[in-house]
Amino acid sequence: xxxxxxxxxxxxxxxxxxxxxxxxxxxxxxxxxxxxxxxxxxxxxxxxxxxxxxxxxxxxxxxxxxxxxxxxxxxxxxxxxxxxxxxxxxxxxxxxxxxxxxxxxxxxxxxxxxxxxxxxxxxxxxxxxxxxxxxxxxxxxxxxxxxxxxxxxxxxxxxxxxxxxxxxxxxxxxxxxxxxxxxxxxxxxxxxxxxxxxxxxxxxxxxxxxxxxxxxxxxxxxxxxxxxxxxxxxxxxxxxxxxx
Amino acid sequence: xxxxxxxxxxxxxxxxxxxxxxxxxxxxxxxxxxxxxxxxxxxxxxxxxxxxxxxxxxxxxxxxxxxxxxxxxxxxxxxxxxxxxxxxxxxxxxxxxxxxxxxxxxxxxxxxxxxxxxxxxxxxxxxxxxxxxxxxxxxxxxxxxxxxxxxxxxxxxxxxxxxxxxxxxxxxxxxxxxxxxxxxxxxxxxxxxxxxxxxxxxxxxxxxxxxxxxxxxxxxxxxxxxxxxxxxxxxxxxxxxxxx
Numbered sequence: 001x002x003x004x005x006x007x008x009x010x011x012x013x014x015x016x017x018x019x020x021x022x023x024x025x026x027x028x029x030x031x032x033x034x035x036x037x038x039x040x041x042x043x044x045x046x047x048x049x050x051x052x053x054x055x056x057x058x059x060x061x062x063x064x065x066x067x068x069x070x071x072x073x074x075x076x077x078x079x080x081x082x083x084x085x086x087x088x089x090x091x092x093x094x095x096x097x098x099x100x101x102x103x104x105x106x107x108x109x110x111x112x113x114x115x116x117x118x119x120x121x122x123x124x125x126x127x128x129x130x131x132x133x134x135x136x137x138x139x140x141x142x143x144x145x146x147x148x149x150x151x152x153x154x155x156x157x158x159x160x161x162x163x164x165x166x167x168x169x170x171x172x173x174x175x176x177x178x179x180x181x182x183x184x185x186x187x188x189x190x191x192x193x194x195x196x197x198x199x200x201x202x203x204x205x206x207x208x209x210x211x212x213x214x215x216x217x218x219x220x221x222x223x224x225x226x227x228x229x230x231x232x233x234x235x236x237x238x239x240x241x242x243x244x
Numbered sequence: 245x246x247x248x249x250x251x252x253x254x255x256x257x258x259x260x261x262x263x264x265x266x267x268x269x270x271x272x273x274x275x276x277x278x279x280x281x282x283x284x285x286x287x288x289x290x291x292x293x294x295x296x297x298x299x300x301x302x303x304x305x306x307x308x309x310x311x312x313x314x315x316x317x318x319x320x321x322x323x324x325x326x327x328x329x330x331x332x333x334x335x336x337x338x339x340x341x342x343x344x345x346x347x348x349x350x351x352x353x354x355x356x357x358x359x360x361x362x363x364x365x366x367x368x369x370x371x372x373x374x375x376x377x378x379x380x381x382x383x384x385x386x387x388x389x390x391x392x393x394x395x396x397x398x399x400x401x402x403x404x405x406x407x408x409x410x411x412x413x414x415x416x417x418x419x420x421x422x423x424x425x426x427x428x429x430x431x432x433x434x435x436x437x438x439x440x441x442x443x444x445x446x447x448x449x450x451x452x453x454x455x456x457x458x459x460x461x462x463x464x465x466x467x468x469x470x471x472x473x474x475x476x477x478x479x480x481x482x483x484x485x486x487x488x
Contacts (some may be wrong), residue, residue, distance in 0.1 A: 151395035
């Protein structure tokens with residue numbers, strides 16, 4: 001399984017991915033699911049992947065190969081983030097079609113992608129790309145997307161995330177979303193890859209790999225449990241009719 | 245969809261169910277999914293249902309009919325909660341077998357049940373009964389079960405619920421679990437049915453129906469959102485390496 005989450009907020013973009021892949025509970029590996037591309041001063045692109053590992057690696061491999069072999073259409077030649085999403089979607093769809101030419105059920109080979117970034121003099125964008133190659137775009141009404149095991153980490157985003165939230169608070173919110181998912185589903189696992197992009201900087205951030213013993217992550221994980229326990233105790237006592 | 249949650253704690257039992265059923269998004273109804281049986285001073289039994297509505301209603305119908313027609317095996321004639329679970333499981337399995345005799349795919353007719361209660365001079369028990377008629381039993385290590393849309397409401401239970409928690413705090417915890425689920429999945433809907441049983445009372449509680457405008461539920465729902473927002477703001481600020 002996988003959990004990836006991406007936010008497109010007023011001040012910038014936040015991306016977090018886990019790194020656990022599994023083929024059965026006795027075949028667990030660590031693979032990166034967050035990839036960055038970019039040319040400082042011109043564009044910054046992040047791709048997060050969920051689904052069949054061969055498909056996701058093939059997508060990233062093809063996108064890199066398009067750059068290495070200077071193909072006409074590549075991540076650095078297209079003009080807009082919309083065209084980036086189209087290129088990634090087209091690449092994904094072609095890979096799935098190719099590998100499933102002789103099979104009835106394509107869905108075993110599916111993957112989903114989140115693609116975010118910014119090109120010079122344009123708005124930041126965030127897309128959720130489906131196995132069919134089509135996609136949807138984040139807005140200020142719905143400023144985040146999740147792929148993979150999304151449910152455990154959704155309540156905190158639904159309650160607390162706002163488009164105009166400062167990036168550091170949004171980062172905390174999404175780290176808590178991950179902490180909740182990690183606790184409830186063992187197929188989502190550390191380390192995590194986190195990356196913050198500040199609007200209009202047009203740099204390619206390194207991002208941070210968060211290991212199990214990361215002091216800050218441990219700190220907020222414990223603090224959050226304490227917040228919830230204390231919060232529950234502080235809620236008003238149920239009225240008597242609840243006990244009839 | 246459905247969300248039902250049941251807790252077997254040191255001090256008693258807590259049951260909450262939603263009431264929304266749907267056959268497509270344009271066919272939504274309200275049906276009770278929490279049923280009580282019992283003889284004051286002798287036994288108290290609750291059954292919660294999730295899955296195919298015809299199957300769940302048939303199970304409850306058969307169990308009532310066994311009582312009405314004084315069949316040898318019924319909820320009031322069996323000796324232990326284990327035998328209650330066996331009877332319910334056997335009844336469920338027979339109904340599914342009967343209705344699917346001419347079909348390949350039984351799963352459309354499946355339902356899952358939570359069965360909890362206490363019989364005089366015996367321990368309280370809580371069972372999760374599968375469509376195959378077999379079941380598992382809650383313990384002090386795992387004091388709760390969920391059926392239906394369980395994921396959105398699981399993180400708060402995983403973090404905060406403890407076997408030795410007072411019943412009123414456990415009730416708040418499970419109401420918050422419901423509030424989170426209601427916010428994230430429109431196929432789970434108000435009103436809710438909640439029921440608290442205090443260990444060894446051997447009464448048959450009425451329980452409470454919680455409507456949309458229930459002042460206490462509205463109150464804790466808002467207080468909980470405030471707790472989470474403030475909790476996020478109070479978490480330590482991410483270290484600088486998160487922004488590299």
